Amino acid sequence: MHYDLIEQLNAAAPDERLDALRxxxxxxxxxxxxxxxxxxxxxxxxxxxxxFSPYSPAKAVFLAWKSGLATAGIMDHDSVAGAPxxxxxxxxIGLPVTVGFECRCSVAGTPFEGKRLNNPDQVxxxxxxxxxxxxxxxxxxEEFLAPYxxxxxxxxxxxADNLNARLKPYDMALDFDRDVLPQSQFAAGGSVTxxxxxxxxxxxxxxxxxxxxxxxxxxxxxxxESVYVDADEExxxxxxxxxxxxxxxxxxxxxxxxxxxxxxTGDKKKQTFEDPFLDVLIDYLKAIGIQxxxxxxxxxxxxxxxxxxxxxxxxxxxxxxxxxxxxxxQSFVCEKIETPGFRHxxxxxxxxxxxxxxxxxxxxxxxxxxxxxxxxxxxxxxIRFFADYARRHFQ
Numbered sequence: 590m591h592y593d594l595i596e597q598l599n600a601a602a603p604d605e606r607l608d609a610l611r612x613x614x615x616x617x618x619x620x621x622x623x624x625x626x627x628x629x630x631x632x633x634x635x636x637x638x639x640x641f642s643p644y645s646p647a648k649a650v651f652l653a654w655k656s657g658l659a660t661a662g663i664m665d666h667d668s669v670a671g672a673p674x675x676x677x678x679x680x681x682i683g684l685p686v687t688v689g690f691e692c693r694c695s696v697a698g699t700p701f702e703g704k705r706l707n708n709p710d711q712v713x714x715x716x717x718x719x720x721x722x723x724x725x726x727x728x729x730x731e732e733f734l735a736p737y738x739x740x741x742x743x744x745x746x747x748x749a750d751n752l753n754a755r756l757k758p759y760d761m762a763l764d765f766d767r768d769v770l771p772q773s774q775f776a777a778g779g780s781v782t783x784x785x786x787x788x789x790x791x792x793x794x795x796x797x798x799x800x801x802x803x804x805x806x807x808x809x810x811x812x813x814e815s816v817y818v819d820a821d822e823e824x825x826x827x828x829x830x831x832x833x834x835x836x837x838x839x840x841x842x843x844x845x846x847x848x849x850x851x852x853x854t855g856d857k858k859k860q861t862f863e864d865p866f867l868d869v870l871i872d873y874l875k876a877i878g879i880q881x882x883x884x885x886x887x888x889x890x891x892x893x894x895x896x897x898x899x900x901x902x903x904x905x906x907x908x909x910x911x912x913x914x915x916x917x918x919q920s921f922v923c924e925k926i927e928t929p930g931f932r933h934x935x936x937x938x939x940x941x942x943x944x945x946x947x948x949x950x951x952x953x954x955x956x957x958x959x960x961x962x963x964x965x966x967x968x969x970x971x972i973r974f975f976a977d978y979a980r981r982h983f984q
């Protein structure tokens with residue numbers, strides 16, 4: 590019976606998904622199912638069906654909990670629509686969670702215009718992550734993001750048209766409204782990504798899910814380049830992103846990619862990104878108000894990781910980590926986080942949780958609030974304080 594409930598975690602309606610999770614939680618509490626052992630591992634970068642992922646927010650939380658994670662964080666593209674369900678799912682199953690979103694930002698007019706930062710598809714564009722959004726501010730985040738999703742869809746349609754031109758000799762075509770939109774949660778506030786378009790093509794070629802995942806990876810690493818349309822109006826400027834973070838009381842972060850030698854998900858080819866000018870980039874990000882860098886230990890070499898850690902330390906930038914979960918082939922657990930050189934990322938995840946909890950009250954506010962920075966000027970002191978605050982809350 591519990592297998593049916595697990596399937597229902599991906600039901601069409603959030604209420605159905607959460608009800609299934611409640612039943613599962615009751616079965617674990619009653620001892621009918623064996624509870625997983627909770628470890629120290631954390632993941633602050635889990636995508637859901639509200640961007641591109643096989644997991645609803647409820648199922649993502651359940652699988653994170655089943656994997657033994659101590660905390661989990663939602664990170665959808667251009668959307669916070671899954672955040673309320675993610676938060677409630679965390680309450681139901683007893684897993685502390687954080688909420689944020691990821692978006693692409695223009696760096697036009699900055700020293701990095703014309704450079705390839707952390708976006709494989711386009712120069713002058715940076716992937717940025719908004720972490721630790723106070724829950725009462727999610728509506729304001731949605732107001733900011735909704736117009737950009739609409740503009741993104743206008744470009745998505747052009748990409749689909751370009752793809753259809755490539756498919757025409759093979760007597761194939763995708764209909765954006767019939768084939769692509771139903772693969773997404775756009776009507777419920779989710780985003781449509783290039784992956785939705787490519788997955789629709791994979792779905793037209795095979796009904797086998799593993800084969801679809803394989804084809805998606807191949808299309809993302811090779812085909813997308815020939816049909817891609819540059820993003821423009823859908824991109825907030827990086828300065829707008831920083832201003833939004835200040836308005837929300839959230840933590841703006843640059844998502845470090847690093848030169849790619851191998852791809853964890855199989856959809857990124859060998860390519861050079863921000864490593865050649867990383868020092869000056871970090872200088873600039875700090876100067877404009879970016880407060881954190883998020884990175885993924887499994888993706889980078891030891892040399893890359895030591896370099897980004899050192900730069901964050903010398904610039905007083907908060908370090909956040911998470912393993913970009915958007916495929917059933919990926920593990921929610923990054924074993925490297927549990928090694929001595931990266932255990933600080935565990936405290937960072939708990940500090941994020943403490944930041945969100947404190948942001949719902951008055952003083953001290955969030956980690957970078959005027960109160961907190963005045964009382965604790967050193968970032969390490971604030972990380973320790975907010976991590977302890979969160980751990981005490983969930984004891």
